[in-house]
Amino acid sequence: MPELRKDPVIGRWVIISTERDKRPDQFSGQASDPAEKPCPFCPGNESETPPEIYAVRKGGSARNTPGWDLRVVPSIAPFLRIEGDLDRKGKGIYDLMNGVGAHEIVIETNRHTANMADLSQEEIVNVVNCYIDRINDLENDERFKYVMVFKNYGWSAGGGRVRHARSQLIATPVNPKRVKEELVGARQYYDYHERCIFCDLIKQEIKTKDRVIMDLDGFIAISPFAARFPFEVWIIPKKHSCDFVNLEPDSRKYFAQILKAVLSKIKKGLNDPAYNYVLHTAPFRRKKMGYWKSIDHDYHWHMEIIPRLTRVAGFEWGTGFYICPVPPEDCARFLREVQV
Amino acid sequence: MPELRKDPVIGRWVIISTERDKRPDQFSGQASDPAEKPCPFCPGNESETPPEIYAVRKGGSARNTPGWDLRVVPSIAPFLRIEGDLDRKGKGIYDLMNGVGAHEIVIETNRHTANMADLSQEEIVNVVNCYIDRINDLENDERFKYVMVFKNYGWSAGGGRVRHARSQLIATPVNPKRVKEELVGARQYYDYHERCIFCDLIKQEIKTKDRVIMDLDGFIAISPFAARFPFEVWIIPKKHSCDFVNLEPDSRKYFAQILKAVLSKIKKGLNDPAYNYVLHTAPFRRKKMGYWKSIDHDYHWHMEIIPRLTRVAGFEWGTGFYICPVPPEDCARFLREVQV
Numbered sequence: 001m002p003e004l005r006k007d008p009v010i011g012r013w014v015i016i017s018t019e020r021d022k023r024p025d026q027f028s029g030q031a032s033d034p035a036e037k038p039c040p041f042c043p044g045n046e047s048e049t050p051p052e053i054y055a056v057r058k059g060g061s062a063r064n065t066p067g068w069d070l071r072v073v074p075s076i077a078p079f080l081r082i083e084g085d086l087d088r089k090g091k092g093i094y095d096l097m098n099g100v101g102a103h104e105i106v107i108e109t110n111r112h113t114a115n116m117a118d119l120s121q122e123e124i125v126n127v128v129n130c131y132i133d134r135i136n137d138l139e140n141d142e143r144f145k146y147v148m149v150f151k152n153y154g155w156s157a158g159g160g161r162v163r164h165a166r167s168q169l170i171a172t173p174v175n176p177k178r179v180k181e182e183l184v185g186a187r188q189y190y191d192y193h194e195r196c197i198f199c200d201l202i203k204q205e206i207k208t209k210d211r212v213i214m215d216l217d218g219f220i221a222i223s224p225f226a227a228r229f230p231f232e233v234w235i236i237p238k239k240h241s242c243d244f245v246n247l248e249p250d251s252r253k254y255f256a257q258i259l260k261a262v263l264s265k266i267k268k269g270l271n272d273p274a275y276n277y278v279l280h281t282a283p284f285r286r287k288k289m290g291y292w293k294s295i296d297h298d299y300h301w302h303m304e305i306i307p308r309l310t311r312v313a314g315f316e317w318g319t320g321f322y323i324c325p326v327p328p329e330d331c332a333r334f335l336r337e338v339q340v
Numbered sequence: 341m342p343e344l345r346k347d348p349v350i351g352r353w354v355i356i357s358t359e360r361d362k363r364p365d366q367f368s369g370q371a372s373d374p375a376e377k378p379c380p381f382c383p384g385n386e387s388e389t390p391p392e393i394y395a396v397r398k399g400g401s402a403r404n405t406p407g408w409d410l411r412v413v414p415s416i417a418p419f420l421r422i423e424g425d426l427d428r429k430g431k432g433i434y435d436l437m438n439g440v441g442a443h444e445i446v447i448e449t450n451r452h453t454a455n456m457a458d459l460s461q462e463e464i465v466n467v468v469n470c471y472i473d474r475i476n477d478l479e480n481d482e483r484f485k486y487v488m489v490f491k492n493y494g495w496s497a498g499g500g501r502v503r504h505a506r507s508q509l510i511a512t513p514v515n516p517k518r519v520k521e522e523l524v525g526a527r528q529y530y531d532y533h534e535r536c537i538f539c540d541l542i543k544q545e546i547k548t549k550d551r552v553i554m555d556l557d558g559f560i561a562i563s564p565f566a567a568r569f570p571f572e573v574w575i576i577p578k579k580h581s582c583d584f585v586n587l588e589p590d591s592r593k594y595f596a597q598i599l600k601a602v603l604s605k606i607k608k609g610l611n612d613p614a615y616n617y618v619l620h621t622a623p624f625r626r627k628k629m630g631y632w633k634s635i636d637h638d639y640h641w642h643m644e645i646i647p648r649l650t651r652v653a654g655f656e657w658g659t660g661f662y663i664c665p666v667p668p669e670d671c672a673r674f675l676r677e678v679q680v
Contacts, residue, residue: 005565005566006566007564008525008537008565008566009521009525009529009537009538010518010525011525012566012662014566014567014568015662015663015664016664016668017665079663092540092544093540093541094565094566148659148661150658155651158651172661177659177660177661178350178658178661179659181349181350181351182349185348185351189348197348197349197433198349204433225348225434226345226346226347226352226353226356226434227354228352228354276658277658278658278659304658306658311496311498318488318490318617318618318620318646319488319490319517319519319618320352320517320518320519321352321353321354321355321516321518322354323354323357323419324354324356324357327356327358328356
């Protein structure tokens with residue numbers, strides 16, 4: 001059973017993934033961009049994944065057979081296990097609990113295509129619908145506090161040796177540190193100003209224009225003012241909403257549209273780099289949690305996209321202090337001008 | 341002039357390094373481990389670096405000529421500029437200031453050797469003395485709040501194309517986020533227990549033994565309980581002290597000894613991987629800062645070493661949630677058994 005362990009000084013939870021059982025010598029020498037493996041995610045190979053949890057099947061084909069447009073399966077090497085109790089406990093000064101959670105893989109298309117930029121808008125709408133359905137379903141499990149939705153595209157972004165477009169969902173029994181920090185920061189701003197900080201940020205960005213990459217059908221894509229990475233992009237809905245799952249059907253279509261456009265600009269303008277994206281949305285059961293009760297007012301969901309163009313050095317890890325070698329204004333101008 | 345910009349939501353400062361002036365197309369395609377460049381850090385090439393700030397010269401040779409054992413020079417591509425005022429200001433909801441600071445390179449040996457593991461203990465004592473002297477000197481500049489001391493060894497750790505052992509010092513006008521979090525966490529523990537959390541941690545680790553790699557002459561090297569990375573190592577002085585610069589001459593020798601031993605175990609046991617280390621020590625002028633006044637009691641300096649064996653994926657960036665694929669107990673056992 002994997003363990004969730006808390007750093008006693010700064011309170012960060014870490015998954016200690018005992019199940020993966022890597023031996024030290026497996027780390028020696030780091031292959032870059034190794035050869036592609038046969039694809040277990042293509043139609044016809046359904047038996048190579050665990051049984052599906054969810055699928056989009058227009059023709060009514062049987063589960064775990066071809067005929068699907070999108071499939072969700074449990075990870076074959078899950079970081080967290082779905083079975084069991086949390087069993088929170090202390091060991092002297094340390095806190096830990098069982099690594100209980102869900103780890104699901106969203107196979108985004110039935111075509112053997114790697115980059116989400118190359119999916120059709122309709123396929124990306126399927127992905128958005130799937131995220132919403134899966135998050136809503138996972139909220140029913142009382143053990144979970146949050147679902148992290150993210151994508152690792154390309155080897156240097158943590159992508160695997162199979163190049164078939166997919167993203168991941170991890171449901172956790174704790175709120176991730178970075179999410180908590182955002183909630184706290186947004187709360188502090190709201191307490192003082194009685195306005196959502198993201199709504200204010202959107203207004204200022206639209207007015208100054210120099211960090212806006214796209215402003216289209218209810219969404220803006222910007223290079224953030226204090227970007228950590230060159231060509232970091234945030235996609236934010238212009239209408240206030242703390243929770244991604246409340247996205248209306250029309251807005252899902254427009255979100256898919258801007259996501260495809262931004263990913264296509266990154267692919268074309270930056271020579272198809274590895275990238276990650278992470279969905280930042282409100283935690284589960286916030287109505288029950290005293291402190292987070294007003295999240296509906298003070299938090300604002302968004303997606304952060306990070307092309308992996310620079311190597312992250314030691315002091316970023318050690319200090320939380322980032323150096324961005326290109327001003328976000330230059331990054332925005334560059335991506336704005338890439339025609340897709 | 342580079343800028344220091346603050347993320348308005350979570351309060352993280354970022355250096356926006358306008359001076360480096362990278363064009364977007366320079367990022368396209370990421371070379372792994374490119375060819376070595378001619379070394380500007382070897383004796384005889386002193387004119388290829390900016391004039392030296394500090395040097396260890398036993399024979400009394402002239403500045404910026406050969407005959408040195410260790411040299412400190414300003415970075416040729418500094419992230420921050422030494423001249424000018426901070427000029428803190430707001431731009432709507434955003435906060436920024438001029439990128440004022442110091443960025444120095446410590447050339448650790450006159451031999452063209454890349455890995456600090458291969459330096460003699462005496463050479464590492466020179467490095468320790470140098471860190472202390474430079475930190476003390478930089479504290480005299482009232483604009484600075486902190487000095488980050490770190491090392492990037494190897495390409496995937498952010499090391500450059502010159503393979504000559506060196507480390508870096510960056511003096512900043514703000515306290516880095518991660519350092520602040522540690523100070524706050526340690527303070528909270530002290531407020532409740534009236535004991536230093538690191539002192540308690542050392543006691544527990546020595547008692548349980550299973551995460552201890554070395555326990556030698558006043559220092560312990562451990563795999564931390566909630567390690568973020570496989571083979572992450574912390575070196576901690578057993579005697580309570582918040583500030584690295586107060587290290588006594590004898591203890592400097594012993595710190596150099598355990599640092600060399602740990603780096604040698606990592607080199608030998610893990611096939612000479614890239615790694616980073618970061619010194620975690622107390623900020624400047626803490627006596628003047630109301631909130632931090634008791635840091636001398638509640639904080640405890642240490643060094644964190646991170647071999648770069650895994651690729652960091654998207655959701656670690658986005659969530660602050662790490663997955664460590666090997667239990668730290670296994671890492672400690674493995675490194676304990678590597679003979680150096």
